[in-house]
Amino acid sequence: KAGVTQTPRYLIKTRGQQVTLSCSPISGHRSVSWYQQTPGQGLQFLFEYFSETQRNKGNFPGRFSGRQFSNSRSEMNVSTLELGDSALYLCASSPSGRMNTGELFFGEGSRLTVL
Amino acid sequence: GDSVTQMEGPVTLSEEAFLTINCTYTATGYPSLFWYVQYPGEGLQLLLKATKADDKGSNKGFEATYRKETTSFHLEKGSVQVSDSAVYFCALKPYNNNDMRFGAGTRLTVKP
Numbered sequence: 607k608a609g610v611t612q613t614p615r616y617l618i619k620t621r622g623q624q625v626t627l628s629c630s631p632i633s634g635h636r637s638v639s640w641y642q643q644t645p646g647q648g649l650q651f652l653f654e655y656f657s658e659t660q661r662n663k664g665n666f667p668g669r670f671s672g673r674q675f676s677n678s679r680s681e682m683n684v685s686t687l688e689l690g691d692s693a694l695y696l697c698a699s700s701p702s703g704r705m706n707t708g709e710l711f712f713g714e715g716s717r718l719t720v721l
Numbered sequence: 722g723d724s725v726t727q728m729e730g731p732v733t734l735s736e737e738a739f740l741t742i743n744c745t746y747t748a749t750g751y752p753s754l755f756w757y758v759q760y761p762g763e764g765l766q767l768l769l770k771a772t773k774a775d776d777k778g779s780n781k782g783f784e785a786t787y788r789k790e791t792t793s794f795h796l797e798k799g800s801v802q803v804s805d806s807a808v809y810f811c812a813l814k815p816y817n818n819n820d821m822r823f824g825a826g827t828r829l830t831v832k833p
Contacts, residue, residue: 609764610764637819639821641821641823648824648826649810649826650823654819654820661819662818662819662820664820696764698765707753707770707772707814708753708755708812708821709767709770710757710765710821711766711767712765712766713764714763715764
């Protein structure tokens with residue numbers, strides 16, 4: 607069974623640009639969550655999608671957005687990039703239903719560098 | 722809000738030493754508790770979990786017990802191996818939503 611796949615793995619952008627990251631969950635998993643990982647702030651929850659609906663949202667500005675497609679694949683978008691957005695963005699999928707069990711399956715992440 | 726606090730690293734041990742990584746939590750209700758591990762060059766993976774008070778999670782020789790009275794979920798292993806070198810994250814899932822809260826991570830290095 608293929609794991610969680612994130613693309614691209616690495617990317618470099620400049621301030622003011624926007625970026626779109628993609629995540630393909632494990633087959634059959636309907637919940638997809640996104641996290642930002644930085645040395646200073648650690649792992650921070652961005653949002654969670656289930657059946658194409660955002661179920662939970664973390665404390666990030668509106669520049670961070672996401673969506674989920676009918677095949678459970680998800681994308682996140684960051685507009686008007688800032689230097690502080692440089693981070694590893696992790697996607698995690700879960701097989702759970704209405705409430706996740708907390709058993710998350712993570713991808714290897716997309717490392718974004720903003721210059 | 723709900724949160725976890727884990728001991729600062731890095732931790733360096735010799736092979737076969739005893740490992741403890743402390744984790745305490747603050748939460749309303751009854752959260753679920755987890756330890757995730759990130760091996761070099763890999764994504765995070767679930768190591769063990771406990772969903773209610775006094776539950777003991779265990780996997781690969783690691784153990785952690787959900788202690789409600791001390792709001793703790795300390796990770797232990799009796800004899801570490803070089804292959805256990807990784808970053809360990811304590812995590813909490815609140816009882817009423819799917820917003821996982823992670824600790825800062827503790828880097829463990831095991832020397833032969």
